[in-house]
Amino acid sequence: MKKILVAGAGGQIGTELIPALRQIYGTDNVVATDIREDASQFFTDGGPFELLDALDGEKTRNLIKKYNIDTVFNMVALLSAVGEKNPMLSWKVNMGALINLLELSKELNLSLFTPSSIGAFGESTPHDNTPQDTIQRPGSIYGVTKVAGELLCDYYFNKYGVDTRGVRLPGIISNVALPGGGTTDYAVDIFYEAIKCKKYTANLKPGTYLDMMYMPDATKATVELMEANPDKLIHRNCFNVAAMSFDPEGIAMEIRKHIPEFQLSYEIDDVRQAIANSWPNKMDDTCAREEWGWKPDWDLPKMTVDMLAVLNRKLNSCDCDCGDAGKCCGKNN
Ligand code: SER
Numbered sequence: 001m002k003k004i005l006v007a008g009a010g011g012q013i014g015t016e017l018i019p020a021l022r023q024i025y026g027t028d029n030v031v032a033t034d035i036r037e038d039a040s041q042f043f044t045d046g047g048p049f050e051l052l053d054a055l056d057g058e059k060t061r062n063l064i065k066k067y068n069i070d071t072v073f074n075m076v077a078l079l080s081a082v083g084e085k086n087p088m089l090s091w092k093v094n095m096g097a098l099i100n101l102l103e104l105s106k107e108l109n110l111s112l113f114t115p116s117s118i119g120a121f122g123e124s125t126p127h128d129n130t131p132q133d134t135i136q137r138p139g140s141i142y143g144v145t146k147v148a149g150e151l152l153c154d155y156y157f158n159k160y161g162v163d164t165r166g167v168r169l170p171g172i173i174s175n176v177a178l179p180g181g182g183t184t185d186y187a188v189d190i191f192y193e194a195i196k197c198k199k200y201t202a203n204l205k206p207g208t209y210l211d212m213m214y215m216p217d218a219t220k221a222t223v224e225l226m227e228a229n230p231d232k233l234i235h236r237n238c239f240n241v242a243a244m245s246f247d248p249e250g251i252a253m254e255i256r257k258h259i260p261e262f263q264l265s266y267e268i269d270d271v272r273q274a275i276a277n278s279w280p281n282k283m284d285d286t287c288a289r290e291e292w293g294w295k296p297d298w299d300l301p302k303m304t305v306d307m308l309a310v311l312n313r314k315l316n317s318c319d320c321d322c323g324d325a326g327k328c329c330g331k332n333n
Contacts, residue, residue: 001025001026001029002025002029002070002071002226003029003067003068003069003070003071004021004025004029004030004031004069004070004071004072004073005031005033005063005064005067005069005071005072005073006018006021006030006031006032006033006072006073006075007033007034007052007054007060007072007073007074007075007076007097007101008033008034008035008054008074008075008076008077008097009032009033009034009039009042009043009049009075010032010034010035010036010038010039010040010042010177011034011075011076011077011177011180012172012174012176012177012178012179012180013075013115013169013172013174013215013218013219013222014032014034014039014073014075014177015039015042015043015176015177016174016176016177016215016216016218016219017073017075017219017222018030018032018042018043018047019043019045020216020219020223021073021223022045022047024223027045027046027047028047028048030047030048031047031048031049031050031063031067031069032047032048032049032050033049033050033051033052033054033063034049034051034052035051035052035053035054037051042176042177048067050063054074054076054096054097054100054101055092055093055096055097055100056100057100057103057104060100060101060104061104061107061108064104064108064110065108069108069110070109070110070111071110071111071112071113071226072101072104072105072110072111072112072113073113073222073226074097074098074101074112074113074114074115075115076093076094076097076098077093077094077097077115077142077145078090078093078094078142078181079142079179079180079181079182079183079185080117080119080140080142080143080181080182080183080272080275081181081182081183081185081269081271081272081275082180082181082182083140083141083142083145083181084140084141084142084271084275085181087141090141090142090145091141091144091145094142094145094146094149095145095148095149098114098149098152098153099152101114102152102153102156102162102164105156105162105163105164106156106160106162110162110163111163111164111165111226112153112162112163112164112165113165113166113222113225113226114149114153114164114165114166114237115166115167115168115169115222115238116146116147116149116150116166116167116168116169116237116238117142117143117146117168117169118168118169118170118171118210118211118279118280118283119138119140119142119143119146119183119275119279120136120138120143120146120147120150120168120238121134121135121136121138121143121278121279121280122135122136122137122138122139122143122278123137123139123277123278124137125137125278125280126280127279127280127281128280128281128282129282129283129284130240130280130281130282130283130284131240131284132235132239132240132284132285132286132287133235136150138278139274139275139278140275140278143278146168149166149237150166150237150238151237153165153166153236153237153238154236154237157236157237163230164236164237165225165226165228165233165236165237166225166236166237166238166239167221167222167225167238167239167240167241167288168238168239168240168241168283169213169218169221169241170184170210170211170212170213170241170242170243170283171183171184171185171187171210171211171212171213172184172212172213172214172215172218173187173188173191173212173213173214173215173303173307174188174214174215175191175215175307175310175311175314176215183204183210183272183275183276183279184210184212184276186202186203186204186248187210187212187246187251190202190248190251190252190255190264191255191304191307191308191311192311192315194255194259194262194308195259195308195311195312195315196315198259198261198262198263199262199263199264199265200252200262200263200264200265201265201266201267202248202252202264202265202266202267203266203267203268203269203272203273204247204248204268204269204272204273204276205248205266205268205273206247206248206249206266207247207249208247208248208273208276208277209245209246209247209250209281209282210245210246210247210276210279210280210281211242211243211244211245211279211280211281211282211283212243212244212245212246212300213241213242213243213244213296213298214243214298214303214306214307216297216298217241217243217296217297217298220296220297221241221288221294224292224293224294225239225288225292225294228291228292228293229292232291232292233291233292234287234291235287235288235291239285239287239288239291239292239294240283240284240285240287240288241283241285241288241294241296242282242283242284242285242296243296243298243299244296244298244299244300244303245281245282246300248264248266249264250300251300251304252264254300254301254304255304255308257301257304258304258305258308259308
């Protein structure tokens with residue numbers, strides 16, 4: 001049985017990865033760690049939670065030894081839009097956590113999962129059916145850290161034999177913790193506001209197609225890649241994984257099937273729009289399918305039904321003010 005430590009467990013993905021991992025590997029075998037004490041609120045099953053700044057190598061080593069960890073999931077990252085506000089902090093956090101964990105993986109013989117992203121591609125990348133191996137010249141600091149991360153993970157595997165693995169995640173749509181400052185956040189926000197206000201102001205233009213994925217598929221990809229037979233993995237760092245691709249009009253149309261009066265308007269965020277324009281419309285994930293059997297379970301219609309059902313329950317008690325469509329809708333829940 002794996003003994004797992006998740007760094008950055010209080011983020012959008014970590015909050016749902018922890019329960020998924022605990023269900024498979026046992027509650028006590030999955031240690032949730034985060035820099036923020038309030039992250040512990042997400043984990044109420046009595047499993048281990050530790051305060052950890054993943055940039056603190058010594059404390060990380062102590063925790064790995066204390067819990068006899070053999071596998072680490074590195075979910076620490078500043079996302080793309082927030083990264084543009086503070087590029088140096090983005091570099092420091094994203095690269096600092098990774099290099100610490102790579103060094104500890106080398107020293108303590110750990111397996112290490114690190115997600116990359118659609119953000120690892122750039123303007124000169126082919127945007128349609130983006131190949132696994134192609135031009136990667138991202139224009140955002142987030143993308144720069146993701147490409148550097150992919151290369152570093154390959155380097156530690158090739159030079160030291162460290163078992164590094166990763167996927168290039170699309171925008172993740174989820175209903176537990178909100179994403180923090182990404183370019184694809186609108187695809188989460190739109191569900192909250194559709195339920196509360198029946199209207200939404202998108203910050204990306206119509207026609208901005210991006211790869212997206214429902215959280216259960218993101219956790220499935222993460223777990224399955226770490227369980228995959230290493231002999232079969234040609235592309236360890238990092239696999240394109242795709243599930244659905246849509247633009248703001250496409251998701252609005254799907255929501256209207258359930259909330260017919262839903263209205264979509266636009267107020268473009270230039271920083272996010274420039275980033276989104278440089279990212280793929282849709283990735284080709286053939287290598288993931290062939291090398292470790294990747295197959296998504298969720299498409300846009302199925303996800304929309306589930307998101308609306310879950311959020312309807314969650315927002316039932318929400319008392320935020322719907323006068324401002326940009327600010328309301330369950331963000332305090
Ligand atoms: N969801 C991320 C972002 O928008 C992409 O990986 O920054």
